[in-house]
Amino acid sequence: METKYIDLKKEIEENKICEASNEIKNGNLVIFPTETVYGIGANALNDEACKNIFKAKGRAGDNPLIVHVNNLEMIKQIVEEPNDIEKNLINAFCPGPFTIILKAKDIIPKSVTAGLDTVGIRMPSNKVANKLIEYAGVPIAAPSANISGRPSGTNIEDIKNEFDGKVTVIIDSGMVDIGLESTVVRVINNKVRILRPGKITKEDIEKLGFKVEIDKNILGKYDGKEKVLSPGMKYRHYAPNTKCMMIYSKNTEKMIEKIREISESKNTLIICRDKNYDKYNVEYKIKMGNTLEEIAHNIFSILRKVDKYNVDLVIIEGMEKEGLGLALNNRLLRACEYNYLEI
Numbered sequence: 001m002e003t004k005y006i007d008l009k010k011e012i013e014e015n016k017i018c019e020a021s022n023e024i025k026n027g028n029l030v031i032f033p034t035e036t037v038y039g040i041g042a043n044a045l046n047d048e049a050c051k052n053i054f055k056a057k058g059r060a061g062d063n064p065l066i067v068h069v070n071n072l073e074m075i076k077q078i079v080e081e082p083n084d085i086e087k088n089l090i091n092a093f094c095p096g097p098f099t100i101i102l103k104a105k106d107i108i109p110k111s112v113t114a115g116l117d118t119v120g121i122r123m124p125s126n127k128v129a130n131k132l133i134e135y136a137g138v139p140i141a142a143p144s145a146n147i148s149g150r151p152s153g154t155n156i157e158d159i160k161n162e163f164d165g166k167v168t169v170i171i172d173s174g175m176v177d178i179g180l181e182s183t184v185v186r187v188i189n190n191k192v193r194i195l196r197p198g199k200i201t202k203e204d205i206e207k208l209g210f211k212v213e214i215d216k217n218i219l220g221k222y223d224g225k226e227k228v229l230s231p232g233m234k235y236r237h238y239a240p241n242t243k244c245m246m247i248y249s250k251n252t253e254k255m256i257e258k259i260r261e262i263s264e265s266k267n268t269l270i271i272c273r274d275k276n277y278d279k280y281n282v283e284y285k286i287k288m289g290n291t292l293e294e295i296a297h298n299i300f301s302i303l304r305k306v307d308k309y310n311v312d313l314v315i316i317e318g319m320e321k322e323g324l325g326l327a328l329n330n331r332l333l334r335a336c337e338y339n340y341l342e343i
């Protein structure tokens with residue numbers, strides 16, 4: 001299949017988005033930008049089309065897809081009436097980088113829900129994504145645009161490498177805004193359980209007056225015993241082939257000292273904050289930004305580069321677990337396969 005590229009980097013041309021939406025209507029796959037990461041989308045009401053997303057990504061059939069909508073009417077079409085807490089969350093965080101798990105109506109095919117009776121709903125704020133859904137006139141099921149197990153697609157070059165010839169259209173609108181996937185929540189016994197942390201933080205949800213729980217799989221390793229509430233959590237994710245390790249201390253000097261010590265005895269690549277870059281006297285180092293927002297924005301494209309360095313170990317500077325730091329820790333712990341040292 002020949003993939004058509006639509007370039008919306010400079011200007012959002014609605015006629016081109018309309019063209020892409022026709023491919024969604026025809027049951028084809030379209031890669032499109034959202035404010036979190038790029039998504040690989042299909043008509044969420046078309047079982048065959050959604051099955052093709054799993055094929056293109058090599059995604060496990062038991063890992064459900066998030067369904068993207070652009071208004072409340074579309075939510076009503078696909079899920080049972082939300083309760084008051086769920087309605088409050090939708091009002092507060094939609095549109096935005098937020099996914100809520102709700103009881104699915106039968107109109108949603110089983111391939112999308114992976115056989116669960118629930119479905120994840122998200123209303124993106126990205127203009128291209130919104131227009132694409134509007135012109136398609138149907139909800140769009142879309143996981144992150146990456147081969148399963150790889151870091152999520154945030155940059156078009158990485159996406160081209162993985163999906164050229166496998167999807168009908170790729171819409172290029174440059175680097176995404178946030179760089180980490182949406183926060184996924186489910187309301188359980190009147191509490192908001194975070195199943196995957198993201199830009200909407202625990203603290204943001206608590207401000208609404210709700211009790212918030214962090215699912216134990218977010219910072220812990222899935223032990224294979226209990227049923228996971230978010231099936232995606234049990235899979236290897238984000239990990240480069242090169243062994244990675246994250247090192248953190250609240251005391252920055254201590255953290256730097258430890259990283260220097262380990263990097264002296266091994267052939268390493270260090271991924272560090274811009275402000276610490278000059279403190280490491282090694283051949284290979286990459287700047288990841290200074291703030292949590294900057295790190296979130298850069299981290300997936302950095303993780304995709306590390307295998308090119310041919311080193312024995314990648315050392316990543318760690319960060320606090322509050323705010324956006326919880327989401328970063330969640331992704332980086334997986335990238336490091338839980339090889340983490342806090343001193």
Ligand code: AMP
Nearest residue numbers: 064118119120143144181229230231232
């Ligand atoms: P991705 O689409 O690649 O960003 O991943 C979607 C994430 O949302 C995965 O971690 C899924 O496990 C989770 N998810 C999607 N639908 C559901 C659902 N119905 N129940 C629980 N988790 C879900």
Ligand code: MG
Nearest residue numbers: 143144152181
């Ligand atoms: Mg994903």
